[in-house]
Amino acid sequence: DTGVSQDPRHKITKRGQNVTFRCDPISEHNRLYWYRQTLGQGPEFLTYFQNEAQLEKSRLLSDRFSAERPKGSFSTLEIQRTEQGDSAMYLCASSVEDQPQHFGDGTRLSIL
Amino acid sequence: AQKVTQAQTEISVVEKEDVTLDCVYETRDTTYYLFWYKQPPSGELVFLIRRNSFDEQNEISGRYSWNFQKSTSSFNFTITASQVVDSAVYFCALSEAVTDKLIFGTGTRLQVFP
Numbered sequence: 729d730t731g732v733s734q735d736p737r738h739k740i741t742k743r744g745q746n747v748t749f750r751c752d753p754i755s756e757h758n759r760l761y762w763y764r765q766t767l768g769q770g771p772e773f774l775t776y777f778q779n780e781a782q783l784e785k786s787r788l789l790s791d792r793f794s795a796e797r798p799k800g801s802f803s804t805l806e807i808q809r810t811e812q813g814d815s816a817m818y819l820c821a822s823s824v825e826d827q828p829q830h831f832g833d834g835t836r837l838s839i840l
Numbered sequence: 841a842q843k844v845t846q847a848q849t850e851i852s853v854v855e856k857e858d859v860t861l862d863c864v865y866e867t868r869d870t871t872y873y874l875f876w877y878k879q880p881p882s883g884e885l886v887f888l889i890r891r892n893s894f895d896e897q898n899e900i901s902g903r904y905s906w907n908f909q910k911s912t913s914s915f916n917f918t919i920t921a922s923q924v925v926d927s928a929v930y931f932c933a934l935s936e937a938v939t940d941k942l943i944f945g946t947g948t949r950l951q952v953f954p
Contacts, residue, residue, distance in 0.1 A: 761940075761941065761942075763942075768946070768947075769946055769947075770844075770931050770933070770944030770945050770947050771885070771944050772944070773941045773942065773943070776939060776940075776941055783939070784939055784941065817883065819885065821885075821942075823940065828875065828890045829887070829940065830887060831877075831884060831885035831886075831887075832884070833882070833883055833884045834883050834884070836883075
């Protein structure tokens, strides 16, 4: 059990560019979650996968955001045409049913 | 709507003091879970405890204890004999029984000074 892994740890990009983050959940965890955390706030739910199916999306997830989990293992979160307001820590978590979520270290996104 | 309130933004204590972090929640669900997570300066959220809505029994784990009271919709966390390593931001969270998505409070930053 190596824990939830996120890559990259930090991403700096110019406004308007596209970025993609990757999350590798704990092996055998069929549930995967993405959250966003801004400075001084708690994490906010973005989306949730059970295996490869995306079962829920927050209203926070605008049409510039897309998440995938093609084979029910790792997941990617893409932000197109980044804006200043997208600067945040993006957290991934995984779990199995009826067990608590375990979080990765997050990807910190900074928009110049 | 579901909501978690952590009214204490920041708490500072001296090592060995006891400290209680408050958490008040709102939900219309009858089945739900409550959580505490710790976020040290490194950034990773560390799971501490989960309680379901049907279990109001208080829990103790070493220097940590949790008091769940449905009558006041509170789930408070006490650290006994605090240590410098306890310095972190602590988040209380609520989840529905079905989707498990977490609703977090704004966190309480605890600073323990030597």
